[in-house]
Amino acid sequence: MATATMTVQSLKPYFPWITLVILVSVVGLLNPAFLKPNSLIVLIADIVPLFIMALGMTFAIYIGGIDLSVQQIANFVTVIATVFLLQFGIFVAVLCIITGFVIGAISGWITTKQYVPSFVATLAMGFIALSLARFLSGERALSMNAEARDATFGWIFERTVGVPNELIIAATLLLLVWFLQNHTTFGRALKAVGAGELAAVASGLNVDRIKILAFALSGTMAAVAGLMFSAKLSGGDANLANGFLILAIVAVLVGGTPLTGGVGGMMNTLAGTLIVVVIRSAMIYLEINAIMQQMVFGVILIVAIALTIDRSKIRIVK
Amino acid sequence: MAITEASGGIISSLKLSRRNTLIKWAPLLVLVVLIAFFSLIEPRFFSVRNFARIFTAASPSLMVAVGVTFIIIMGSIDLSMEGTISVCAVSFAFCFMALGGTLASWAWLSLPFALVIGAIMGALNGLIHVKLKIPSFMASLAMGFVGTGLAMVMTGGDRIRIEDEFFRGLLTERILNFPLMVYVAVLFLLVAWVIQSYTILGRNFYAVGGGEELAIASGVDVDRVRIMGFMLAGIFFSVGALLAVGRIGIAETATGNNFMFLSITAVVVGGTALWGGIGGVWNTLVGVLVVFVIGNGMVVIGLPGYTQDGVLGLLVIIAVILSTDRKSISFVK
Numbered sequence: 001m002a003t004a005t006m007t008v009q010s011l012k013p014y015f016p017w018i019t020l021v022i023l024v025s026v027v028g029l030l031n032p033a034f035l036k037p038n039s040l041i042v043l044i045a046d047i048v049p050l051f052i053m054a055l056g057m058t059f060a061i062y063i064g065g066i067d068l069s070v071q072q073i074a075n076f077v078t079v080i081a082t083v084f085l086l087q088f089g090i091f092v093a094v095l096c097i098i099t100g101f102v103i104g105a106i107s108g109w110i111t112t113k114q115y116v117p118s119f120v121a122t123l124a125m126g127f128i129a130l131s132l133a134r135f136l137s138g139e140r141a142l143s144m145n146a147e148a149r150d151a152t153f154g155w156i157f158e159r160t161v162g163v164p165n166e167l168i169i170a171a172t173l174l175l176l177v178w179f180l181q182n183h184t185t186f187g188r189a190l191k192a193v194g195a196g197e198l199a200a201v202a203s204g205l206n207v208d209r210i211k212i213l214a215f216a217l218s219g220t221m222a223a224v225a226g227l228m229f230s231a232k233l234s235g236g237d238a239n240l241a242n243g244f245l246i247l248a249i250v251a252v253l254v255g256g257t258p259l260t261g262g263v264g265g266m267m268n269t270l271a272g273t274l275i276v277v278v279i280r281s282a283m284i285y286l287e288i289n290a291i292m293q294q295m296v297f298g299v300i301l302i303v304a305i306a307l308t309i310d311r312s313k314i315r316i317v318k
Numbered sequence: 319m320a321i322t323e324a325s326g327g328i329i330s331s332l333k334l335s336r337r338n339t340l341i342k343w344a345p346l347l348v349l350v351v352l353i354a355f356f357s358l359i360e361p362r363f364f365s366v367r368n369f370a371r372i373f374t375a376a377s378p379s380l381m382v383a384v385g386v387t388f389i390i391i392m393g394s395i396d397l398s399m400e401g402t403i404s405v406c407a408v409s410f411a412f413c414f415m416a417l418g419g420t421l422a423s424w425a426w427l428s429l430p431f432a433l434v435i436g437a438i439m440g441a442l443n444g445l446i447h448v449k450l451k452i453p454s455f456m457a458s459l460a461m462g463f464v465g466t467g468l469a470m471v472m473t474g475g476d477r478i479r480i481e482d483e484f485f486r487g488l489l490t491e492r493i494l495n496f497p498l499m500v501y502v503a504v505l506f507l508l509v510a511w512v513i514q515s516y517t518i519l520g521r522n523f524y525a526v527g528g529g530e531e532l533a534i535a536s537g538v539d540v541d542r543v544r545i546m547g548f549m550l551a552g553i554f555f556s557v558g559a560l561l562a563v564g565r566i567g568i569a570e571t572a573t574g575n576n577f578m579f580l581s582i583t584a585v586v587v588g589g590t591a592l593w594g595g596i597g598g599v600w601n602t603l604v605g606v607l608v609v610f611v612i613g614n615g616m617v618v619i620g621l622p623g624y625t626q627d628g629v630l631g632l633l634v635i636i637a638v639i640l641s642t643d644r645k646s647i648s649f650v651k
Contacts (some may be wrong), residue, residue, distance in 0.1 A: 064651045066456075115650050116638045117592060119395075119455045120582075124631040127579055131628030139624065197651075246463050259456055295467025301460040306450040316530045317451045318394050318594075 016256045016271035023278045031285050043281055044274070045164040049074075049225040049232070051273045052170060053244055054251035055177050056221025058269045059214040061252050062181075063193045064261030065118035067218040069107060069126035071245040073100050074226030076133040078236030081227050082142045090152050096227045097220055103129055104219020108212035118215070133238035141237040144230070153231035166228070173224070177217075178266045190214060194261035246294060250301050251276050258308040344640070345589045345604045352608060356615035363618045370496050374489070376610040377503035378562040380603065383581040383588075384510045385554025387602045388547050390585050391514075393527040393594025394447070394454035396548065399555050399581060401465015402439045403574035406559035408469045409435045411478035411569035414485070421484035433556045439465060440552020444545035458548075462578070469571040477570040480563060488564035499561050506557050510599045519546055527594025579627075583634045584609045591641040609633075 011018075028035040053070050060067035077096045084092045103125055110121040156165050181187040189210045192200040201207050225244070230236045255272025257264025279300070283293050311317075357364035382399050389396040413428035439461070447457040480486070488499040514520040522543045525533040534540055558577065563569045588605020590597025612633075613626050 110635055110639075111650060114635075114639045115642050116635060117650050120586075120592065120638055121635065123579065123582075124634045126631075127627045128631035131624050131626075131631065134624035134627070135622075246460075259453065289470075292467050292471050295464050295471065298460045298463035298467060301463070302446055302450070302452065302457065305452050305456055305460070309452065311451050314451075314453070317447070317453055318392075 013256070016254065016268055016275065019254075020271055020275050020278065023275060023282075027278055027282045027285070030282070034281060034285070041164060041167070043277055045166045047273065047277050047280075048166045048170045049229040049241075050244060050247055050251065050276070051270075052173055052228065053222050053225035054248045054269050054273050055173060055266060056218040056225070057248045057252050058177075058257055058264075058266055059190070059221075060118065060122075060218040061249075061257050061259065062190055062261050062265060063211055063214050064197070064259075065111065065211070065215070066249075066259070067104070067107065067122045067215060067222075068119055068245065069103065069122040069129060070218065070222035070225075070248055071241050071243075072126035072129040072133070073103050073219055073222040074229060074241035074244060075238050076103075076129040076136075077223045077226030078230035078233075078240045079133045079137045079142065079238060080236070081230040082144050082236030083136055085148050085152060086145050089148070092152075093227060096223045100219040100221070100223025100226075101216050102219070104222070105212055105216035107219065108215030111215070112208040112211045122215075130238060137236065137238050139238070141235060141240075143235040146234065149231065149234050156228065156231055169228070173221075174266060174270060177221075181265050186210070186213070191262065194263075196262075243290075243294070246297055246301065247276055250297050250304065253301065253304040253308060256308055258310050259305055260310040260313045262310070262313075264308075342589065342601075345587060345601060345608060348587075349604055349608050349611065352611050352615065356611065356619060359619050360615075363615060366495050368614065368618070370492075370500075372607070372610050372614045373500045373503075374497050374565065375614070376606050377499045378558045378565060379577065379580050379584065379610070380503050380606045381506055381554050381558035381561060382577050383584040383602045383606050384507060384599050385551035385558070386581050387510075387585050387590055387597070387599055388514070388523055389454070389551050390590050390592060391523045391527045391594055391597060392544060392547055393530070393592075394544065394547075395582070395592070396443065396458045396551050397455055397578055397582075398439070398443050398458040398462040398465060399558075399577050400574035401462040401467075401469070402436060402443075402552055402555045403559040403562065403577055404469035404571050405439060405465045405472070406432045406436045406556040407563050407569040407573040408472050408478065408571070410560060410563065411480060412472070414480060414482075415478065419480075420482040425482075429560065432560055433553050436552040436554075436556025436559070437549050438552070440555070441545060441549040443552065444548030447548065448541045448544050466571060466574065469574070473571055475571065477568050480567055480569065485564060486567055488561065489567075499564055502557075503561060506554070507599060507603060510554065513550070514598050519543065519550075523547060524595055527596075529595075579630065579634075580609060581606075583630045583637075586634050586637045586641070589637075589641065592638055593642070596641075 033039065053074065057067055057070060077099060080096055080099060081092055084095060088095060107122045107125045110116050111118040156169065158165055160168060181190065189205050192205060193207055193210050197207060226241055229241055233240065251272040252269050253259065253272070254275050255264060255268035257268050280293065283296065362368065382403065386396050386399065410428050410432035413431050414425045417423060417425035417428060419425060443458055443461045446452060446461065447454045488502065489497050491498045493501065522538050525538050526540055526543055530540060559573060562573055584605035585602050586592060587608050588597065588601035590601050609630065612629060616625055617623065
């Protein structure tokens, strides 16, 4: 019995990947066309903005917080990218990224220095971003100037030796945040904060700075996601990225980073996002419509949290 | 030594009570200042007609905010209202149309039916939170997504029009210039006040919010109180849904839109602390009025609608910061 639990425990880190393999096999059996390499690549390339947003969300959840502003940051950024593309060219990307970083950092500052729980702080900052997006867009759906869009962002949607550049961007970002998480002092500090904040404070870490940076990175990645989404759809409006929030949270949690933080990480989010891709394509194959998918993901979210959450960390569940 | 400790205790409790007095009256002060401010800039703001408009717009949100107040008093949160409201509104509309489509027939049964649906959704929400030990913000957020999806499945994206003149009387019938729905909202506010102040359940909400371990030690069945709380909130969300349908005459998936942030903001701005144990339904009334006076006032003085989201965002942050006793917490997640 003891050895059985031991094996289950030691297998736990691989659960997301095992789940993924099982899901892919099941969907592949139901619909063999799903397994064609080309259609798989298209499917995965399609979800790159979501993946990038989920990577950012991982920072926030890894330290035991949450970022509910990511969808609104992405919305705001689609508007910024569309409005300022002609004026700034490729430098509009810098503007977008700074916007995401600043909004995230403000959320982080509010939650760490002002003791506002992160879900409220980020929810509120999200509404401020929405307000700004509606202001900047004049409450209209805007289109990018086609020539400027092709000249500046067209390369993202081309292929290099058969691989979509979108995937290369996603892989580069994954490598970057994975390196940040596993091979830098900041990464280790993140883990310390996630594993036990009081202990991290006691050991002399500047916990506030680390947490603020985690939220800033979450905002930054949300901005990158918004930028890519905007370039993809060649436009922007204050509601363009709606629907991303739940999928990003699901991707992180299904990947095995629990709501309580401390374990999991970027590679888990890769597994989680791929699981989301497979489930979504299965639902499209089964002709389940978009909003009903939200219902399914809501249920998956509840199951994923229940399975991963570390209950020894929260004495009282509020 | 004992004396210093005792006097220290008295001083800190004095400070605490001064703090509580401030928290109690500050929101009302803000409301009065806001009304004075908007009235000075635009005299038309201060008219019976405009106040009727504000109260009518605020009635559905007041019900939703009152529902979530119970949850916040316990120190938890409920973010499921948008989904619950949509499901209740749509269920009500289907039932109403199926039973004859007018309140003068058996279709009146669809009113209690909607409340039952709200109670079921709320209880489910509470059960998931308590039994699976998932933090309430996440359990309820997920349930909200499920609810919105469910409403979509039920309607297939269609809108259901309710044109019955008796039901629409909620909006069209006026007593002393205020539509009937305002009186319905006031009635349910009084019900909520009675539950909060004169029932064991109401006291237990404060006991759980004031200190869960103490509540357990004194024999409160905390799990049961929590589930009952979420169920009660679900019923009030359903009342909000009925008023929202009465106001617009349409039930659809989008009926629940915008209620989440609006009601949470109202509760927090009214002075019910997110940490639990302080505040109540009267605070929420003040909070809802603050939110809707700002919304209405900004339009009346000519500011565009989108400024409201931003102002509410700032307001909720400021309100939480002001209601937080910084000395008593070491960190937040």
